[in-house]
Amino acid sequence: MAQSSKNIAVLGAGQIGAVIAGMLAEQGHKVTLADASDAQLGLSVGRIFATKVVDAGDLAALRAFLKEQEIVVSACPYFLNRGIAQIAAETGTHYFDLTEDVATTAYIKDLAAGADVMFAPQCGLAPGFICVLGAEMASRFDSVKTIKMRVGALPLYPTNALRYNVTWSIDGLINEYCNPCEIVFDGKPIAVPALEGVEGVMIDGVAYEAFNTSGGLGTLTETLAGKVRDMSYKTLRYPGHAEIMKLLLQGLGLADDRETMRRILNRAAPFTHKDVVVIFVTGIGERNGRMEEDSIVLRYDGRPELGAIQLTTAAGCVAMVELFLAGKLPAKGFVRQEDASLSDFLSTREGSRLAREARSSETGDFAARFASKRAA
Template structure:
């Protein structure tokens, strides 16, 4: 594997895809940002990367576009990723995406059994960075009792009844609020309903609620099967959000009318860069016969130039591309997020940025641990 200049296509010129394209271009790669809408590409004018109008749902056009690319990164809605992954495999283009969708990941995993290229879904924040942190936490114990992963992407200044602003894909948000959620309970993988399991969480003096959402564990339930007694992923929101979403999705049955739900969220919860991302991972297990607990809390604040969810999602994806090019991930087939070693992940350019821009004592501790490993 090589870290030399690569020809990289980024599909989807939304809030995340554009940042990914810029970060990869800054690392010296030949990047083309593609989208089905010319208007969506207009804000990329003058950037360090090229643009192209490509409809990712047109598989013939997509295959032609990918024919001379080394890598494709999909920042498209999850429902397009099966076709994109298939086209990538057919054109021998290494594939990365941001999907949280369990069915899409299962399809890509099956595709990876015969693919000559690497297929790396679920990059970003959750799944993504959180899975790498969770696997690292589990490895700290000789016997693992509990791993809890909590992630919130929230407005810094909530102003509506939902106490929420959309900071990434509306389709992905609805998907994770509707689909079954994988957990490990009493040593057995199982599924539980989304929007349930509500618990109160206090982090640095701020009150949140946490509840089940789909896809955040990625492939960890399979990876840690038989190694952890209880493991869960929950989304953090400000208190009261889950009950409103239950009203909309269940009582009003908008889970069966996602286009209406999409319009409601787009209208009532506009995008903001004044956001905050909170990451909270706790592990309980045995070390040398004693039961111990460890926690990692990281916080990222957005600003007028770059939102926190943009930073964390784009950096998580780009770090995986860097690791792949450095030969620190499998060269072909299905690649899990937890195939990445946390120290290697944080040592990439994008990972180092994640570490440096995090707030909190745990960010300092992670940086110190990384420095010690690098020195050794």
């Protein structure tokens, strides 16, 4: 997909933002990575994009910065995204973010209703790529009974009591462990508590537990309303993790003291590049007059230079930017992740990378298998 060069701002120079900036710069765009911390930006010295000190919480400074940008990608904590989206609307800057926060997405949806630019929140992995896969799974049946989506971003070698290492935003992690979770049950959208619904899952010989977390379904509850009887999203972790997190957040009340919880996770679950991302989507429905089950199982392994969660989140976001620039998404207003078909998603540079680098228990290459299924 040939694209003209754009001025693109990436806000947030953390583990994901810097990777997004690099991917976009490699495609020929004029990218500026901005962060409130000059020290954090210093970690990106020598990259092929510019850097600039901008505090995303300072709306006046942000307004001056975004006036020069055609697209902004927020890789900031979710609580900054309302202000960023508001300024994007004022400056006529197309907007993407990585938020899992349901309330923030609802605010952006209302903001987008009367805007002349495009707003695509919830890019990345979950929500993000998983929503594209979930919509694809629903499309494989004449009528859909059940869709289950399970995603885990995990250390390859768990060594601490939590059996977990933080590989993305600590604020986002705490948020999804605390807020109500949307599912579809018996045809109706309902809210269920986070950290509940624990179930055992065995994937490729590895035992995991899965439990409710907030935001992973994105807007699929709306998109598939009336089309699926039961649909859920759960996070995959190694067994025992949910019980410890319930003790900390609920038993000790740290859901109401997130700063203390943040310090605990910083100390107890340090960042690692030796991580793995597991994606497991199953669907049950009627096809050609009989009930059938289908599945998508993908795994990504981190490398020293690029963690698995960095790859999947950044590539999922950049693929949506590519689709927008190629005219495959609405030019303005609110955009859902599932507005992108899986075939279009995989045709982008970064989407095709996700297909190539996936390991799967199913035989053959993911992209090739998908193409053959669609042809059939």
